[in-house]
Amino acid sequence: MHEELGDRKPSQFLRHLQGLAGxxxxxxxxxxxxxxxxxxxIQTVIAGQTAPTLELLADLADRVHEIAPPSLQVACTSTVSAHASTLENLTSEIAELRRQMRQLTxxxxxxxxxxSRGHPQGRSRSKSCTRSDSSYRKYPTCWYHSRYAxxxxxxxxxxxxxxxxxxGSR
Known part of the structure; x- marks a missing residue:
């Protein structure tokens, strides 16, 4: 049986449990x-009591509940720690995504x-190349003149x- 007090008074909660238990x-x-x-x-006050009946304990719990309602600090603390944990997870996921992006880039x-194709980068061929002797003997006309005459x-x-x-020619 997993029931909670909720908005009820402790005596109402006790009657509810008695109805469920039989x-x-x-x-x-x-x-x-x-x-x-x-x-x-309320647990702290009731633990020190030796009331003869369950109804007297319930009345005492009701009076404590009216005088000092339960504090909600514990709920806030767990929520903050849950947010901190979520924030840490998101931060680590973003860092991992950045690493992957750097790797892909x-x-x-x-x-x-x-x-590079046989010559070091940054150096280009000379624009005024001359043909080798063997190429000249094989093809006595340069590429430009053989192509465009x-x-x-x-x-x-x-x-x-x-x-x-x-x-106009020489």
Missing amino acids: PDISNDLLITIWTSRLPQN THSYRQLRPK NKANKCVKPCDFKAENTP
């Missing part, structure tokens, strides 16, 4: 269950970074391209 339960067991469900300040950066704007030396006699 006539077969002993008074000692009923007192034990009843007092364990009462607020701490680093991984993505490595994937997108251009790979008279319309070529560039030329890579050595090149044997001879421009046709067109107006």
